[in-house]
Amino acid sequence: MSNQECMTMQPLNEILQNARIERGLTIEAVAQQLNLSLEQVAQMESDTIQPALISPFERGYIRNYAALLDIDKSVYEPYFPDVIAVSSELLSTKRFNYPAKKVLIGSKLFKGILWLAFLLGLLWIGMTYWPGLVEVEQAVDALQVHEFLPLKSE
Secondary structure (H helix, E strand, C coil): CCHHHHHHCCCHHHHHHHHHHHCCCCHHHHHHHHCCCHHHHHHHHCCCCCHHHCCHHHHHHHHHHHHHCCCCHHHHHHHCCCCCCCCCCCCCHHHHCCCCCCCHHHCHHHHHHHHHHHHHHHHHHHHHHCCHHHHHHHHHHHHHHHHCCCCCCC
8 A cells, every 4th residue: 555545545544433433332332342451442542543553353353343343344445555455254174174183071982981980980889888688688688598498396
């Protein structure tokens, strides 16, 4: 962008501020909708902003602010000549088709081992807290056998 073009362009902060005022929004409402602090929104609208010196995060804030105000990207992209596609959308990593490794909990082997440990734990609890059940069953069987034995007569 040449110096002549920079001189004729309306400052970015004025574009943002005028669009906000046209839509009847306050700085507080914008800050709340963008999840930014009042100072960050006020900084974007201040005349001290220098688009060539701002960080990528701040460019993202400006992009989101412009999207909130329905400002076309062709209006604010010229302020960032050294940056490719300031207004590009965030893309999913699924488009690259990278193979995703399953985590340990997702494998069938791990699930099988987990079930086996669970069942062994239940068995251990059963044997620990109900040891008398086996003895009671044996005692009942012994009583039934004694009941049917003939009594000795004297």
